[in-house]
Amino acid sequence: MRSRDEYLRNLDGLRDQIVFCSWAGTNALSPQRAMALLSVTMRIGVPVVCVTPGNLMDWQHPDQPFHPAYEFLSATHRADYLRTYFMHHYGGGYTDIKQTLRPWRGFFERLQAHPGHDGLGYTEISPRGVAPVPGPMGDELRANYQKLIGLCAFIYRKHSPFTTAWLAATHALLDAKLDALRTHPARHPQDQTGVMFEGGERSQYPIAWTEMLGNVFHPLVLQMHERILHDEIAPSFTQYR
Structure with a gap:
């Protein structure tokens, strides 16, 4: 029997067609989230x-421990981090816990058949779905x-x-x-930078809502868009909370 360490070192989620999802908090899933998770597994x-x-x-x-910032x-943001970590070290799929609309085997097979491409995802739904990156970069992202x-x-x-660039940028942010x-x-x-707690206290947590995922991910996708396939892999975006 292979050891856990050997299994993880050799795990190839694209080859083995494995999908990761995560619930990174200790709070219970809402009924809607529980039904969404059931849809993912089924x-x-x-x-x-x-x-x-x-x-x-x-x-x-x-050989690659989680970043020491993870516990804080x-x-x-833990879920944001884990999708980055898993996609780099293991590959394969990642989905939020939202209602899944269709099987993924065909998506895996399409990416496997295009060795010059790094990933596959769904086309961003509109300029409003783009991470709110400030300045000219944000304008360029929304236009494209x-x-x-x-x-x-x-x-x-x-x-x-x-994934190498994605994880490196994420770790650089967490280092800082x-x-x-x-x-x-x-x-x-x-929690996010500046959010108001009950009683009127403003959070001093130092990461903004999209700072660790969208603000890193979307500029990289634009920079490397020729390496990314588009397909109908999106989940449902309604009634998941």
Whole structure:
């Protein structure tokens, strides 16, 4: 029997057609989220790994530990981090816990058949779906939204040029924020810079809502859009909370 470490070192989620999802907080799933998770496991048509605080360490790569900032992140930003980490080190699919509309096997097969491409996702739905990156870059992203893919469901090759750049940028952000995160760790699952707590106190948590995922991911997709396939892999965006 192979050891866990050997299994993780050799895991290729694209080859083995594995989809990751995560519930990174300790709060319970709402009934809508529970039904969405059921739809993922029932409809996606390939093995699904749902990572939770209870099994998180089972999925830490033996040679690549999670960033030390992880423990200080909000549940939302932990989920943002995990999709980046899993897509780089293991590859395969990632989906938010939202209603899944169709099987994914054909999407895996399409990316497998295009070795010059790093990933596959759904075309971003509109300029409003683009991360609110400030300045000229944000204007360029919104003008070219049809070249972008969305954040909620995709498939990637592990150790690809895209995932390498994506994880490096994410780790650089967390390196820069680590001291502030230690001082002001997340206080609720959706904490973000400047949000108001009950009683009128303003959060000093140092990461904005889209800063760690969309603000990193969308500029990279635009820069490397010729390496990304588009397909009908989007989940449902209604009634998931």
